[in-house]
Amino acid sequence: MEVTITPVSGRRELGLFIELAYRLRRGDPNWVPPLRSDMVELLTPGRNPFHEHARVQLFLARRRGQVVGRISAHIDELALAQPADQGFGPGTGNWGLLEAEDEGVAQALIARAEAWLREQGMTRVLAPISLSIWEEPGLLVRGADHPPTMMMGHHPPEHQGWIERAGYHSAKSLLTYEVRIDQGFPPLIDRIVASGERNSRITLRTVDMKNFARDAEIAIDILNDAWSENWGFVPFTDAEKAYGAKKLKPITMERTNMIAELDGEPVAFMLAWPDLNEQLIKMNGRLFPFNWAKLLWWLRKPQVRTFRVPLMGVRKRLQNSRLASQIAFMMIEYIRRVAVSEHGASRGEIGWVLDDNGGMIAIAEAIGSTVNKEFRIYEKTL
Structure with a gap:
């Protein structure tokens, strides 16, 4: 059957774009439906600061008048300015948010996204x-x-074949690691932590919720320095820093987010959040009429199976040093204790981690964690 692909125009079509995922994924017990309000915010210029430095075009596929697929094509101007040997760079565009009833629809959508990127002057794609x-x-x-933990994707297994048959090959793998945290870490880690506690130069403190904006700024400043040479790095803008702090503050538990200081200077941070997806998976993407109250009540003192560490960083000048590893193990252990004793957690998840990040992989393996998910970014020359 002929497939017609058109750009999304107006609020009604944006609604169709968002709603398609809920229809196609309804039978997948491991898919966590995102809040519809979050999806509207993600895709709306003026509400998500990503659009301030990006060109975005959404597309819908129809067959016999019914929506059967969707895709986004987008170009991040900040990513274009990054060195080419770090993943992005000049001429690199992206597509994502792919949903399709079958492979024919998916191939047509990918081809349309590629055509739009060519029209914008792009010569290469990284996706999804x-x-x-x-x-x-x-x-x-x-x-x-x-199921994925919060802020991680989940995709039907057939998508891999669809993408690879469209001429894409692997550019980079992103890994997540899981670890039992209710039984403590190996004795070696305990000795490293105890040694760090005797070092008067090292001070660890929890995030100050009364000065949350200040501490969020400190963490992102360290992140921008620590990750600046990593594959795929794109710096945060000031607007994105403020936006992220506002979005994440409600789920930030003061005692499981830490900043480390060396001789009084902030040099490292680690964020750990209770897995919000354990609640969202029950809500079918809707806060109303009653889910908002349930969520607010849960956020007072979350009891969860999993805590996720999505981000950590150590200033570049300390990386690959024994001191950096020691600080990392201290933060991990302190956060583990609180996650178990105050939130009932038994499992931790770390990631994502670049598949060639030897330092982070070594830390993950030292505490006994193993890879539980792999996300692959593909590339193709246009």
Whole structure:
């Protein structure tokens, strides 16, 4: 059957774009429906600061008048300015948010996204990325047998074949690691932590919720320095810093987010959040009429199975040093204790981690964690 693909125009079509995922994924017990309000915010210029430095075009596919697929095509101007050997760079565009009833629809949508990127002067694609590298990058290729934690994607297994048959090959893998945290870490870690506690140069403190904006700024400043040479790095703008702090403050538990200081200077941070997806999976993407109250009550003192560590960083000048590893193990252990004793957690998840980030992989393996999910970013020359 002939497939017609058109750009999304207006609020009604944006609603159709968003709603399609809920119809196509309804039978997947491991898919966590995102809040519809969050999806509207993600895709609306003026509400998501990503649009301030990006060109975005959404497309819908129809067959016999019914919506049967969707895709986003987008270009991040900040990513274009990054060095080419770090993943992005000049001429690199993206597509993401792919949903399709079948492979024919998917291939037509990918081809349309590629055509739009060519029209914009792009010569290469990295995909899927939805929308920013800091949101949901990559296609799930391992670990679809259990739900994702918050801010991680989940995709039908057939998507991998669809993308690869469209001429894409692997550019980078992003890994998440899981670890039991209710039984403590190996004795070596305990000794490293105890040694760090005797070092008067090191001070660890929790995030100050009364000065949350200040501490969020400190963490992002360290992140921009620590990750600046990593594959796929794109710096945060001031607007994105403020936006992220506002979005994440309600789920930030003061005692499980830490900043480390060396001789009084902030040099490292670690964020750990209770897995919000354990609640969202029950809500079918809707806060109203009653889910908002349930969520607010839960956020007072979340009891969860999993805590996720989505981000950590150590200033570049300390990386690959024994001191950096020691600080990292201290933050991990302190956060583990609180997650278990105050929130009932038994499992931690770390990630994502670049598949060639030897330092972070070594830390993950030292505490006994193993890879539980792999997300793959593909590339193709246009």
